[in-house]
Every structure is written in C-alpha cells, then in structure tokens.
Amino acid sequence: xxxxxxxxxxETRSVPYQQLQRRTEWRHASQSRVGxxxxxxxxxxGTDTITLSGTLLLEFTGVRxxxxxxxxxxxxxxxxxxxxxxxxxxxxxxSEADATxxxxxxxxxxxxxxxxxxxxxxxxxxxxxxxxxxxxxxxxPPIDGTDWLITDVEDILDDNGYITRIRCEVKA
Numbered sequence: 118x119x120x121x122x123x124x125x126x127x128e129t130r131s132v133p134y135q136q137l138q139r140r141t142e143w144r145h146a147s148q149s150r151v152g153x154x155x156x157x158x159x160x161x162x163g164t165d166t167i168t169l170s171g172t173l174l175l176e177f178t179g180v181r182x183x184x185x186x187x188x189x190x191x192x193x194x195x196x197x198x199x200x201x202x203x204x205x206x207x208x209x210x211x212s213e214a215d216a217t218x219x220x221x222x223x224x225x226x227x228x229x230x231x232x233x234x235x236x237x238x239x240x241x242x243x244x245x246x247x248x249x250x251x252x253x254x255x256x257x258p259p260i261d262g263t264d265w266l267i268t269d270v271e272d273i274l275d276d277n278g279y280i281t282r283i284r285c286e287v288k289a
Contacts, residue, residue, distance in 0.1 A: 178198055182195050232287045252265070
C-alpha cells in the first residue's frame with residue numbers, strides 16, 4: 118500500500134505512476150530586533166505535499182470506425198491498426214474515406230500518447246509553440262532516440278524569473 122485516505126487505498130500495483138515529487142515546508146517564527154536583523158527560530162515541520170503523476174493508457178491495438186454504405190443500405194466497418202483490442206468510434210461517417218481517415222487519425226493519436234515527455238526549461242523560450250518538432254539530447258537513449266512533438270507549452274513569469282514548461286508526445 119502506498120497511501121490510504123479514509124477508505125480509499127492507493128497502491129502502485131493498481132495504477133503505476135511515472136513521477137513522485139515531495140515538498141516539505143519548515144516553519145520558522147521571526148522576532149523583530151531593534152537595530153539588527155530579525156531573529157528566526159525553527160518551530161516545527163510544516164506541510165508535506167506529495168504529487169504523483171502518470172498517464173494511464175488503455176492498451177488498444179487498433180481503431181474501428183463505421184460508415185453508411187448507401188448502395189447496400191447497411192453499416193460497414195473499417196479498421197486502422199490491429200484487430201485484437203479495438204477502440205470504437207461512436208460517430209458514423211458518411212463515406213468509407215471519411216471513416217478510414219477518422220480511424221487512422223485516432224490510431225495515430227493513441228500511438229503518440231504511448232510515450233509522454235515533460236521538460237521545464239530554466240530559461241524561458243517564447244519561440245516554442247505546440248505542434249513544433251523537438252529533438253532532445255543528454256537523456257537516456259530511448260528518450261534521445263525519439264522524435265518528439267510539443268503538445269503543450271506553458272510560460273511562467275513569477276518572482277523566480279521566466280521559465281517554460283513543455284509537454285511532448287511521440288511524433289507519429
């Protein structure tokens with residue numbers, strides 16, 4: 118068991134996480150002094166914040182889409198990817214080409230989400246935007262050898278300066 122909150126039990130075997138962050142705060146009281154800097158005294162531990170992050174992905178092997186065939190007056194099927202565990206698209210397309218495009222597009226989206234990468238840049242980069250291809254270096258070989266596509270860019274300007282956080286998926 119990782120943690121319990123009331124009757125809710127969190128376990129690593131039920132949903133694995135990719136990252137654990139722990140932040141501990143410490144409380145200090147200050148006492149003003151005449152002609153000198155304030156005196157600080159440790160008064161105990163503050164709050165602990167634990168953040169678990171990860172991505173839960175269903176293991177689809179393909180996508181099934183439907184389209185209406187006016188010649189035979191019945192619904193037809195197209196499949197993109199494998200045929201074992203299929204994700205079904207609810208919308209019914211008007212043509213085989215539209216259904217094929219929808220199935221391929223969803224299959225590519227599923228494949229891109231198979232690997233995610235998040236990076237916080239110490240120096241902000243205003244030139245980065247979503248849908249920009251990225252190549253990274255200096256990490257583990259599986260990360261370095263992958264073509265990434267930025268899906269989300271967050272620029273942060275606060276008292277600590279200007280930083281940029283990017284989220285990437287595998288480029289399909």
